[in-house]
Amino acid sequence: MFKCYLEIIKPGIIIGNVILISGSFLFASSNITFNLFLFLYTIFGTSLVIASACVFNNLIDCDIDKKMKRTSERVLSKKLLSPASVYIFAIFIGVFGISILGILVNYLTMMLSIFGFFIYVYIYTLLCKRRTIYSTFIGSFSGSTPSIIGYTAVTNTIDICSILLFIIFIFWQMSHFYAIAILRIQDYNKAKIPVFPVIKGILKTKKHIFYYIIIFIFFSSLLTFLNYLSYYFLMLSSIINFYWLVLAYLNIKKDDNKKNASKLFYFSIVVVVLFNFLLSIDYLF
Structure with missing residues (x-):
């Protein structure tokens, strides 16, 4: 029970x-x-x-x-x-x-x-x-x-910082859940749930993942440029974020949708964990 x-x-x-x-x-x-x-x-x-x-x-x-x-x-x-x-x-x-x-x-x-x-x-x-x-x-x-x-x-x-955090994780989630939607597209079709890849197609969904990651990177960088976080945060997070962006770009070019969506899904978890870890220890820098 x-x-x-x-x-x-x-x-x-x-x-x-x-x-x-x-x-x-x-x-x-x-x-x-x-x-x-x-x-x-x-x-x-x-x-x-x-x-x-x-x-x-x-x-x-x-x-x-x-x-x-x-x-x-x-x-x-x-x-x-x-x-x-x-x-x-x-x-x-x-x-x-x-x-x-x-x-x-x-x-x-x-x-x-x-x-x-x-x-x-x-x-x-x-x-x-x-x-x-x-x-x-x-x-x-x-x-x-x-x-x-x-x-x-x-x-x-x-305040502005809290709103920025809110916006950042909106776009992280969009990338994360669109990857899930590609992975589970057959289930969503069967249940007649109108998720984005079911209605607009997988290719367009993969492009949107790429765009959302760009927006995520942009708003993340604002935390540094507006003096909320250090340039150490920007440097370390950028390495992770740009690798995620490269994966999303390669995902658009490749045909093995499930395999590539799975990579994006799991790496998005790495991104959010490391982002919050760097966020929590930034004061040390």
Whole structure:
């Protein structure tokens, strides 16, 4: 039973978001004393809200999950848990997480977590996912929220730097999820989900990945040019980012779509981990 509940909160997604929260939290803490308890409250509270959003996503998408090979073995697809118990679980952990952020962190961070939840569950999953090719872009606003949450947990304010972080991870996600969409295009076709490569074609999707990486690099560099981060950050991150860009360019030229999309997908994970690591230690330079 525990394993079933663990699966529906999507631990992989939570871990990915914890990386974003940690990087921006540690970066924002660079000029003040690091508050371990505030860090833990932020991670725990936000993780619960994200987990709740993932559970609601499972509930809403249960019918299409059954049609796709990748998701057909999920807990709700196999009816291993009742929808009623899952619904109660989602509400409980969501309210608990929001309460932790509001009471132990700050109200701005709490409101941002609600914003991310609303975008992911209602706007993306319920309204857009089955209707428009732009659902990925809409969902990326939710996926970028943890980066600004980590920042505001420390600063309790939204400024240009936090907005830049938010924008940067929007375009990282677009590249990341378009690679996934190419990898899973047969599943999306079967479930009749209008992701970009299904409607616009794989070649155009590969070109868009390339364009999004360029935009990601541009906004990342602004963190240095606007004096938020050092030139050491710019130099080290540029090595990683330009290699990612080269992979995307070669992906356009080659025909083995799944193999190349897989490379882009896995390297995008390397990019986001190293970006947040460099972000968190930049004060040392």
